[in-house]
Amino acid sequence: MSEIRLHEGELNIMELLWSNKVLAAKDIAKIIKEYIGWEKNTTYTVINRLIDKGAVKREDPGFLCKACISKRTVQNIETKALFNKLYNGSLNTFLTEYLKNQTLSPAEILELERIISEQKL
CATH class of the missing domain: 1.20.5 (Single alpha-helices involved in coiled-coils or other helix-helix interfaces)
Incomplete structure (x- = not known):
């Protein structure tokens, strides 16, 4: 499995999932709208991107979302990428x-x- 790289918008959704364990997509959309201002379609697009990357698992009924990758794993991947980019590793x-x-x-x-x-x- 290749390393999962996440951008800032994806990390916002992952933070919610890491804090709450499982959330319905509609609840994620409400929270993101309140704090970031994204419309529901934007949030759903990012959730689907996270599912495609393997970072989030969708469960039905209810489009329940659950993180498939830990925060520590993402921190390690992103730290390594930053070191490689800025300090040649x-x-x-x-x-x-x-x-x-x-x-x-x-x-x-x-x-x-x-x-x-x-x-x-």
């Missing part, structure tokens, strides 16, 4: 550039050192 380059521009608290430094020492094991 180099975690070292990203961390070096990012940390140069940050003021870390002693607690944050300790946490980073802990994570790094776990990786050495």
Whole structure:
């Protein structure tokens, strides 16, 4: 199975599904209309795109929608894509550039050192 890439509009719908587990498409459309302003047809088009990608499963009756991919999985896929795009896949380059521009608290430094020492094991 190839990695599922989602755009911002699709992520809005996925956030609702991750929070609510199962929602009818009509309820998703109402919520999205209120918060984003999309018309029902737009929301249904995006839901169908998510179904085609394998990110959402539709159950009848009631056009009930359920996420087929976890939020953590999507975060990992999108993070990897961002690293590849902006840092040629180099975690070292990203961390070096990012940390140069940050003021870390002693607690944050300790946490980073802990994570790094776990990786050495």
